[in-house]
Amino acid sequence: MGVTVVRYRTKPDRAEENQARIEKVFQELGVESPPGLRYACFRLADGVTFVHVASMETGDGTNPLSATPAFAEFLDEIKDRCEDGPLALERGLSAPTSFGQPIPGRPNRSGEFASRRQV
Numbered sequence: 001m002g003v004t005v006v007r008y009r010t011k012p013d014r015a016e017e018n019q020a021r022i023e024k025v026f027q028e029l030g031v032e033s034p035p036g037l038r039y040a041c042f043r044l045a046d047g048v049t050f051v052h053v054a055s056m057e058t059g060d061g062t063n064p065l066s067a068t069p070a071f072a073e074f075l076d077e078i079k080d081r082c083e084d085g086p087l088a089l090e091r092g093l094s095a096p097t098s099f100g101q102p103i104p105g106r107p108n109r110s111g112e113f114a115s116r117r118q119v
Helices: 012-032 069-075
Strands: 002-010 037-043 049-056 082-092
Touching (some): 002 012
């Protein structure tokens, strides 16, 4: 399983635009449900720092996220929206995980996007 973690800080006046682009990605993923992809995005308490975590389990090693039109739109002008980063780290998991699995007692598709939760 390949895992990519991306962290960046947006310009304060571009944070809401970035949030809206992320939400479009989640809306598209909710419809398409690409196999082998687990994806989460967190907007930190400062309101301008975002952390994306993607896990890919595809037979050919491709990233299904990169094939989605909303993700391509999200990437458009990303460097212009950022004050710092983006910085990407890629590696395999060092221990078993339930990342991306439903939490017991909560529906998997509750309508709340991970990108809306502040950590």
